[in-house]
Amino acid sequence: MSALHEFQTSFGAYLTGDAAIEDCAGLSSDTVENAAIYQNNVRHAHSGALASTYPALRNLIGEDCFDAIADQFCEASPPASSVLSEYGEEFPAYLANCPELSGFPFLPEVARLEWAMNVALHSPLSPVTQASDLARLAEAESTDISDLLEPTTSLQLFMSEQPVQDILIAALANDAERISTIEHAPQRLAIFRRNEGVVVEPLTAAEFTFLTAIVLGQSFGKAADQAIAQEPAIAIENIIGRLLTLGVFAALPLTSKGLPS
């Protein structure tokens, strides 16, 4: 091992708390105490990255508690890349196993939703299928659209036993009173890019089932069958209409005449 490699290995171990600064050969004794500044910078950068990705969670548990848990997580799972907006995917699972938070099952769920929003934000904004596209196809008596519908690139589907979106909205507003009045109910959500931001839209059980099937690559017919099995009274055209209005389907590959290419 070269001298530089040896120094970087030992200093890196110091930064992560796995070695003492005395183990790092080559540092001047006059300034060695200042090495703690680097250690602090590293901790601050990593927990700060998590704070940027999980602002609602931070509001919910408070700055001090968040920083303490974030420090533990960062020490256990430091980032492998300096693209820090990609760091922290495992944080919700870490929270779920955190003894300090065991009485608050909604906290990991809020974090899971925030990660899904982060993924959507960093996904491309791509054209979506409009209801008018389907109308043109119907007028042209074209073949059915069943196997043309695909989810838009940024779409994340999210299901939780917790009223996670309601909690997130209240937490971002720092509205503790509102949080205390939220009724417990499961939520099914579609998360996707729209214009300059990310939207989180509640879905019915049938809509969620239909869209999940489409995301999994199943045919239109199978997706419709599963949605109807979920809610026998539902009209499938209503589901399609709502999902088209939301803008969760990628643009159909149409010719200039509006027909499938």
Add this chain to the structure above:
Amino acid sequence: MRNSTPPIKAPAGSVPAKAGTGLKFPHVDHILEARPHLGWFEVHAENFMIKGGRPREILHEVAATYPVSIHGVGLSLGSADGLDHTHLERLANLVTDIRPGLVSEHLAWCRSGATCFSDLLPLPYTAEALEVVSANVSRAQDRLGRQILVENPSLYVDFTISEMRETEFLNVLTERTGCGLLLDVNNIHVSGTNLGYDPAAYLRELDCGGVGEIHLAGHHVRQIENGTILIDDHGGHVAEPVWHLFEQALAKTGPVPVQIEWDNNVPTFDVLAGEVAKADSILDRCFNAEVRNVCAA
């Protein structure tokens, strides 16, 4: 002896010898709506590396109106492990996509093994480190197909094993690799104070012919048991001694793009623009407008 063929210089005509600032997310809406008069913007590469997504869209919108410089903080030019292939490829993708006027990185390391530390860590200035950094800079320039600027770091620790001063290290690095320099004047002041060297002597020793950009930033003064330590926190106004040193630096570098860095406790855009205007007024006093409108190469 050079490690590789000198790279092609950055395309001329992109970043003028005027003051600019970092693109901060809280200011984006204002910048895209009001299009304030400003020389140019710099962005941290790692904040825009993900293909697609809103951040990259914002950068495209800003780059359509303003000259842009891409400033990396994660390439780890000082890593004995060599450059991370994936990171270099992502940087190359960003540079190809945005076609910035300048690309810069740091004389530092931030990665060891599989861990990324997300800070600019100090290097001993040894012959071995010079070989490592030269090889890494050459590899980066070869992949990007252009010159990069390398920034002098802010330092809090010194090494008993260093074999040369930072200025000598940088002079040899630029000669070997053909890279340029990003002269961070605040870092000279911070490191000089912390490690006990004279910033003016630093400027005298450094070959400033390759300086393609200057950084200015605020720092925090912390009292410690044995005196004072300066923390390069980019969290406030540029300090008076740094403005003074800036004028001395300009006398050696000539007119180059100047960037105000303010990354923590980010103020309103007006406050930031005030610092930019102050830097511009100093450039005005030192150089005539005709010279300054020549873009940095």
